[in-house]
Amino acid sequence: MKNWKIEPKDSKTAEYIDLYWFLEKTQNDSSSKYPRMNPDPAGHLILSNPRRYYQYSNKSFSQSGHGNHLILPHCETITINHSQSFQIIGIKFKVGALYSLKIPTHNPILDQVINIDINTIFHPEALKETKILMQKIDKPEICRDMLDKLLGKVIISNVEDKHSKLIQKIIKLVPDIPLSEMASELNCSKRTIERSFLRVTGFTLKQYYTMQRLDAMLDYLYQLNKKDIKWAEIALQFGFSDQSHLIRYLKNSIGNTPGEYTKHRNLIVDAYGNFE
Numbered sequence: 001m002k003n004w005k006i007e008p009k010d011s012k013t014a015e016y017i018d019l020y021w022f023l024e025k026t027q028n029d030s031s032s033k034y035p036r037m038n039p040d041p042a043g044h045l046i047l048s049n050p051r052r053y054y055q056y057s058n059k060s061f062s063q064s065g066h067g068n069h070l071i072l073p074h075c076e077t078i079t080i081n082h083s084q085s086f087q088i089i090g091i092k093f094k095v096g097a098l099y100s101l102k103i104p105t106h107n108p109i110l111d112q113v114i115n116i117d118i119n120t121i122f123h124p125e126a127l128k129e130t131k132i133l134m135q136k137i138d139k140p141e142i143c144r145d146m147l148d149k150l151l152g153k154v155i156i157s158n159v160e161d162k163h164s165k166l167i168q169k170i171i172k173l174v175p176d177i178p179l180s181e182m183a184s185e186l187n188c189s190k191r192t193i194e195r196s197f198l199r200v201t202g203f204t205l206k207q208y209y210t211m212q213r214l215d216a217m218l219d220y221l222y223q224l225n226k227k228d229i230k231w232a233e234i235a236l237q238f239g240f241s242d243q244s245h246l247i248r249y250l251k252n253s254i255g256n257t258p259g260e261y262t263k264h265r266n267l268i269v270d271a272y273g274n275f276e
Helices: 097-101 126-136 140-155 162-173 179-186 190-201 205-222 231-237 243-254 258-264 268-272
Strands: 002-006 017-025 044-048 053-057 062-066 069-071 078-080 086-093 113-115
Touching: 002 140, 017 140, 044 126, 062 113, 086 097, 086 126, 086 140, 097 162, 097 190, 126 140, 162 179, 162 190, 179 190, 179 205, 190 205, 205 231, 205 243, 205 268, 231 243, 243 258
Parallel strands: none
Antiparallel strands: 002 017, 017 086, 044 069, 044 086, 053 062, 053 078, 069 113
16 A cells, blocks of 8 residues: 655645645555545545546445546545555645635535546646646655646636635634634624635534544544553543543444444544545
């Protein structure tokens, strides 16, 4: 297995793109064949060989296809079919960026994976450029520069509205400023914040806080051996009232109790590390 991640170099692109990542899995790789993505408020554009099959599913939907596709922000854990070898490049958008860039539309769409013709997103030569890109996968800096250029043609003409501008300010304050203090910090009403956040992301601000905490906790757990995980201490460290609260939270968020998670370790971060 090979993987890398790299941030955009172009400052304007970095306003909308969190990072670029690459993942390769070979037939000899022993990682999970069906890893799961935890809830994610950001979207990922996946670039791959046009013949490569993909499949995603959870209790709400099942989507399959071939080639390039967009994983939209999602509230539920998604199971991915990684039973075959593959090479993919991912573009992780910043939260709210899909709204600003009108990908796939100006209105937020959640909990879906959709086929994407990247020529319609970027420009008529985009598909040709991504074919060249896939030949440079062992050189992250070259891939980054090519992706910066590809995305720059979309971003340069983008115009933000009042809602997206407010969301950019909110994101910078999370998680340092509690939700209860956000309105006074931004000098606007809590209702204005909630309405704009929902309009741009499709999530409530409370849901976003929750997903951020889950992501931080799963990254922390990934670094621990099974015998070193003390759930009572984890609950205290990540702000849960007690271990029972943490158990309910994990069950609702990833569909596993702490014991089930420890046993299976089948999330993306467990299969491939913190690569995206």
